[in-house]
Structure formats: structure tokens, C-alpha cells
Amino acid sequence: MIRTLGEFEAAYRKGLGVPLPPRPWRTVSEEWLQRFGDGVGDHNPLFRDPGYAEQARYGTLVASPAFLFSIEFGANAAIWGHIPEEEVATKDLTLLYLGSGIEWHRPIWLGDRVRGVETPVEIRRTSMPQVGEACVCVGRTEYWNSRQELVATMRTNMLRFPNPGRGVESTPITGAERRIAPDPLVWERRRRGGEPLFWEDVKEGGPVPDLPKGTYTTTELYLFAHAVLSTRRSRHVDEGTIDMGAGGRADPEYARSNRAQAASFDYGPQRICWLIQAVTDWMGDHGTLLRLDSRLRRPNLVGDTNTVRGSVARVHRDGDDLLAEIDVENVNQAGTVTASGRATVRLPAQGTDLAPAFPQTGEHRPGMYG
Numbered sequence: 001m002i003r004t005l006g007e008f009e010a011a012y013r014k015g016l017g018v019p020l021p022p023r024p025w026r027t028v029s030e031e032w033l034q035r036f037g038d039g040v041g042d043h044n045p046l047f048r049d050p051g052y053a054e055q056a057r058y059g060t061l062v063a064s065p066a067f068l069f070s071i072e073f074g075a076n077a078a079i080w081g082h083i084p085e086e087e088v089a090t091k092d093l094t095l096l097y098l099g100s101g102i103e104w105h106r107p108i109w110l111g112d113r114v115r116g117v118e119t120p121v122e123i124r125r126t127s128m129p130q131v132g133e134a135c136v137c138v139g140r141t142e143y144w145n146s147r148q149e150l151v152a153t154m155r156t157n158m159l160r161f162p163n164p165g166r167g168v169e170s171t172p173i174t175g176a177e178r179r180i181a182p183d184p185l186v187w188e189r190r191r192r193g194g195e196p197l198f199w200e201d202v203k204e205g206g207p208v209p210d211l212p213k214g215t216y217t218t219t220e221l222y223l224f225a226h227a228v229l230s231t232r233r234s235r236h237v238d239e240g241t242i243d244m245g246a247g248g249r250a251d252p253e254y255a256r257s258n259r260a261q262a263a264s265f266d267y268g269p270q271r272i273c274w275l276i277q278a279v280t281d282w283m284g285d286h287g288t289l290l291r292l293d294s295r296l297r298r299p300n301l302v303g304d305t306n307t308v309r310g311s312v313a314r315v316h317r318d319g320d321d322l323l324a325e326i327d328v329e330n331v332n333q334a335g336t337v338t339a340s341g342r343a344t345v346r347l348p349a350q351g352t353d354l355a356p357a358f359p360q361t362g363e364h365r366p367g368m369y370g
Helices: 005-013 030-040 050-054 065-071 182-188 218-229 252-259 268-283
Strands: 093-104 113-128 132-145 150-162 207-215 288-296 305-318 321-331 337-346
Touching: 005 113, 005 132, 005 150, 030 065, 030 218, 030 268, 065 093, 065 113, 065 132, 065 150, 065 218, 065 268, 093 252, 093 268, 113 150, 182 207, 207 268, 207 321, 218 268, 268 288, 268 305, 268 321, 268 337
Parallel strands: none
Antiparallel strands: 093 150, 093 288, 113 132, 132 150, 207 305, 288 337, 305 321, 321 337
């Protein structure tokens, strides 16, 4: 067993630069896209409604940029590298998700066969006030389709440190906070959709509409765990719990004793999906999300009430690309920022022909040859 930070660092370093064996190819289906949207609470019709998508920009369904997390979570290389999971116990060395940097290169289309390839690429020592000495472990995930096209790249940062046996600093939940049901917010959400947002109309300092996510519940946790990630049962159950559902996150005592959290808590990428949704809702169907650099700053616990807010930080050109940089952050009921990021979006210019490539002109009438 690996019990010290030095032992972990030495073992992790041995696997740097060596890819992990990837999952098998999987085919992007309507059911998978819709299930993902349910899991993150994003009902954007561009990503889940075939009738809407056929008449929109791409002429068919495409995946949300956040869909990458469902193809491959992107954290295994940063969590374990090539160390067998059973050799490291979280009661000795626990971990926190720090954030990610994502670059998107092309859309993911309905019917694509996709997979992610993870590689541990870096480990370095650091020291933080709350946890003391720690290691930052970095994994790179490349997302491919079966046409040998690179779809996206993600760089994930995880913090590995000696388990303090208690939760790191978080916003106290007293029970007196106003609670907001998250489900109606998903159905009531309004977004730009097919109305174009032109680059010339975007001004620095302009607001991004708030994205309310409501109060984080155990159901929200399990929706993400099972609709976005996997329904597989755990092969191994850690000491101190009988419930490893959602990685043990739903068990508050296990969260405190093994995961350095004050109560049941979320998956870090769940909030990154929320940041992405705020940006895609703002930019509409004709914008293209190119990059998001994100950082998790505080835990999000069951009982926290969340809202994503944002603003335009910069508007500029890069060659022929017309770009806007957007600052987004997730805040809880106390106004504490628990996640933040900066997104880069490409927008169309005024006068651009935005007609769909395959316009719907009416019902097909069979002729002599069908």
C-alpha cells in the first residue's frame, strides 16, 4: 500500500507520458445526448431535439461542448496515473478536483463513434493553507472520433494530499437558507437559440444572463453520476461506508472521513458543465465555444444553492476569427464563488449568411427512383 505523499509521487512519476488503455469506441445516439442533458440540467434543443436541430445551424443533432465529460471523465490519469486504485486508500491520501483547461477543435455529431485517451503528464509539489503539503497531478485527455479527427483536448488538475480527516473550508449550511427546486429551472430556462449574436454587437463589460441552478440535492448528484457518467456498480467498497454510489459522495460521513468534505458533495466537472451552459445559452446556435479554462475554488455541498453569472471580459480579432472572452463563475447562497472560468467564443460578423446548410423545404415526394 502507498501511504505517504513521497511514495505516491514516486509511483505516479513512473507512468508519466504513457497513455492509459482507452475505453472501447461508443456511438453518439439521440438517447445518449438526451440523457446527458438530463444529467446536467441543460435542455438546449440544439443538443437534444432532432426536429429543432434539423432546421438549425448544423442540420442535425450535435453534442453540447460539455458532452466530453460523458465520453471520458478526463480525471483518471490525474487521479491515479498508472497506480492500481487498490494501492492508494483515500483514508490515507485523499484528493480534490482543481479544474481543467479544454480546447474544442470540431463538433461531435449524432452517429459519431468517439473515445477519449488519457495520459498522466505531470506531477509537482505544492503547499496550501488548508491541506498543507500536496501534489498537483495533471492528466491530458484527447477526444477522438473514428475518422481519426481530434475533437477536443482537456488538461485536468487534481490535488492529492494526506487526509486531514475533516472537511476543507466550505460555506456552512444552517438549514435556514431559502431552498429552490432545481427541476423547474431546467424546463423554464430561456436561451438565445437561433437568434444570431453578432460580434459587432458584443461590448466589453456586457452581462451574461444569470443561470440559476437551484439548491443542490442528492438527486442532482445522482443524475450527474448515472446519466452523465456511468450506471456501473463499484467493484470495491472503501472502509467506513457501504455506499460507493457516486464515488461515495452521497454518504456524508464517508465524505468527511475519506474525501475531506464537510458533507455530501458534487463532482467538480458538474459545475464546469454549468459554466459551459451559461456560455452556450448566451452565444446562441451560431456561436462556437473554442476554449474554457476553469478552476474550482470551494466545495459545492448538498444544500448549497447555486447561480452561474458572467460578463464579457474582452472583444477582439485573431486573424479572421472574431472572438469574445467571457468570465463566468458559480456562486452559492452566501455569494461565495465556488468555481470560475474564462471562455473564448467565436462569433459571426454582421452580414454573414447563416442559413442552414440543408434547409427544410417541405415533405419529400417520391419519384420514379424513390
